[in-house]
Structures are given as C-alpha cells and as structure tokens.
Amino acid sequence: MELDSFRSLMRAEGRRLYRDLPWRRTRDPYQIWLSEVMLQQTQVPRVEQRMPAWLERFPSVEALAAASAADVLEAWQGMGYNRRALALHEAARQIVDRYDGVFPHDAAELRALPGIGPATAQGIRAFAFDLPGVYLETNVRTVFLHHFFPDVPGVPDRELIPLIEAACPAAPAGSADAGDADDDSAGRYAVPQDAEDTPRNWYYALLDCGAYLKKTVPNPSRRSAGHVRQSRFEGSRRQKRAEVVRMLLAARGAEPAGLSFDEVLAGLDAFEHQAGREPVERSLVEELLGALTREGFCAERDGRWLIA
Numbered sequence: 001m002e003l004d005s006f007r008s009l010m011r012a013e014g015r016r017l018y019r020d021l022p023w024r025r026t027r028d029p030y031q032i033w034l035s036e037v038m039l040q041q042t043q044v045p046r047v048e049q050r051m052p053a054w055l056e057r058f059p060s061v062e063a064l065a066a067a068s069a070a071d072v073l074e075a076w077q078g079m080g081y082n083r084r085a086l087a088l089h090e091a092a093r094q095i096v097d098r099y100d101g102v103f104p105h106d107a108a109e110l111r112a113l114p115g116i117g118p119a120t121a122q123g124i125r126a127f128a129f130d131l132p133g134v135y136l137e138t139n140v141r142t143v144f145l146h147h148f149f150p151d152v153p154g155v156p157d158r159e160l161i162p163l164i165e166a167a168c169p170a171a172p173a174g175s176a177d178a179g180d181a182d183d184d185s186a187g188r189y190a191v192p193q194d195a196e197d198t199p200r201n202w203y204y205a206l207l208d209c210g211a212y213l214k215k216t217v218p219n220p221s222r223r224s225a226g227h228v229r230q231s232r233f234e235g236s237r238r239q240k241r242a243e244v245v246r247m248l249l250a251a252r253g254a255e256p257a258g259l260s261f262d263e264v265l266a267g268l269d270a271f272e273h274q275a276g277r278e279p280v281e282r283s284l285v286e287e288l289l290g291a292l293t294r295e296g297f298c299a300e301r302d303g304r305w306l307i308a
Contacts, residue, residue, distance in 0.1 A: 010206060017212050018208055021035075021044065022051060033124050057075050061103070065095070069086060069308040073297070084115060105128070118134070126199040126203045127200050132189045139208075139211050140206045141220075143210045145220035157224070165189065244264060247264065251263075251307075258307075
C-alpha cells in the first residue's frame with residue numbers, strides 16, 4: 001500500500017473509530033505514563049475502572065514516589081503482573097530525585113527508568129509531548145501487518161519499524177524540542193498534512209484502528225515473528241506468586257508482623273485446595289519466597305516474611 005494513501009485512510013478511520021478514554025483528555029505525562037503501564041496485558045475497561053482510584057490515592061508522581069512499596073502493591077492488586085507496580089514506584093522515585101518531578105521527554109532518559117521500554121517511552125513522548133518516533137505497540141503492529149503484509153507469516157519488527165517511522169508525522173510547531181535523542185533525523189518523519197496531523201493524534205488513530213481490526217478480522221498480530229500466546233494463569237506459578245503477595249499484604253497489620261514459612265505454605269495450600277488442585281511442594285514455596293525477596297517484594301526477618 002502506498003504510504004500517503006495509508007496515512008489518509010488511517011486518519012479518516014481514526015476519526016470514525018475514536019475512543020474517548022480518560023487518559024486521552026490530558027497531556028499530563030504522569031497520567032499518560034500510568035495508562036501506558038496499566039494497559040500492558042490488561043483490558044481497557046479494567047484500566048478505566050481502576051485508574052480513578054489509583055489517581056485519588058497517588059495523584060502525582062511526587063505522591064507515588066513518597067508512598068511505601070507496600071501501599072503501591074496494595075493499590076495495584078487485581079491488575080496482575082505485580083512487577084509493574086514496583087517498577088512504577090521506583091521510576092517515580094527516580095523522576096523526583098533526578099528530575100525534580102518533571103518528566104524527561106528525551107527517549108534515552110525515559111528508557112533508562114525502571115519498567116519503561118521503547119514503546120512506553122514513545123507513548124509518553126507522543127501523547128504528552130507530541131513528539132514523533134516509533135511507537136511499536138500491539139495495536140500499531142496489527143495495523144501495519146494488516147495493510148502492508150497481508151497473509152505474510154512471521155513478519156519481524158525490523159520490517160515494520162521503517163514504515164512506522166516514515167508514516168509518523170513530524171512534531172507540530174510549538175511542541176517540546178523535537179531535536180533531542182531519537183529525533184536527530186527529523187527528515188525521516190512524514191510532513192504533516194494539517195494542524196491536526198500530529199504524532200499524538202496519529203498514534204491514537206492507529207491504536208483505535210488496530211483495536212477495531214482485532215474485532216473484525218483474524219488477529220494480524222499473530223503473524224508477527226515475535227507473537228507469543230499468553231500462558232494460562234489459573235494454576236500457574238505466576239498465580240501462586242500473586243497469591244503469596246496478596247497473603248503478605250493481608251498480614252501487614254498482624255501481630256507478630258508478617259508470615260512464617262509454614263503460614264505461607266498453609267495459606268497457599270488452602271488456596272490451591274479451594275481451586276481443586278493438589279497441595280504445593282515446600283520446595284516451590286521456598287523458590288517463590290526466594291524469588292520475591294530478590295525482586296524486592298518482601299523481606300525475611302527472624303524467620304518471618306514481610307511485604308516490602
């Protein structure tokens with residue numbers, strides 16, 4: 001498909017399919033960053049439901065940085081992938097300590113923060129600062145696979161990146177400095193067609209078109225070389241990890257504090273029994289507690305495990 005025709009089509013479809021989501025009504029980089037992280041492997045309706053309570057509890061990056069890790073984990077429960085919560089917390093602390101609470105818009109500086117990869121960094125840049133770049137998110141990937149690689153299996157991202165870069169419009173006049181980090185080659189980006197043709201609007205259009213395609217055609221993302229089917233959560237090691245974190249959070253106010261190894265084992269056995277599964281091995285609980293300790297979720301003191 002010819003690039004100019006593709007851009008015109010996506011802009012028209014983006015207007016038709018636009019989703020008025022809460023995090024699209026702001027340019028606050030904190031809220032946009034939070035939405036980008038929450039939306040990783042989590043459905044949009046759940047994020048819409050959970051984000052207001054999070055913002056009430058942690059209304060700013062400073063508030064998040066000042067909170068305890070346990071408070072952050074508690075607020076995150078039900079969202080899955082607890083590592084995201086710890087990464088949010090640590091990144092917030094670094095933004096406050098290193099940047100006085102002001103989000104950097106340099107791509108390399110954003111990627112250096114915990115939990116912020118290339119896609120999240122460019123999401124912040126595009127939606128908060130209207131800066132161009134390669135935002136290779138799953139819905140964006142879906143759109144490019146559908147229109148440029150129909151019926152082609154195993155398409156690697158390296159073939160998509162030049163197209164995504166060339167299709168993205170340059171930064172509008174008056175936006176944050178487009179000459180930083182990733183953008184030392186502004187000529188690689190498309191010439192905007194009008195004042196509404198901005199990186200922010202462009203990527204919203206691609207996100208909405210990609211979400212629509214997934215509902216109406218066989219998911220093109222499955223033809224990506226990097227596509228991996230998500231493993232089953234029920235009964236998985238990941239679910240057991242999450243349950244241990246939940247138990248440790250629930251024991252925060254206990255006396256004595258925390259849980260002993262045998263209490264963790266008994267609680268996990270009860271959880272598995274309720275689901276109709278076999279009791280867990282002691283060695284697995286040792287592995288889970290060891291991994292959670294190394295990753296900063298909990299700490300062992302005098303034979304008891306406490307949430308971080």
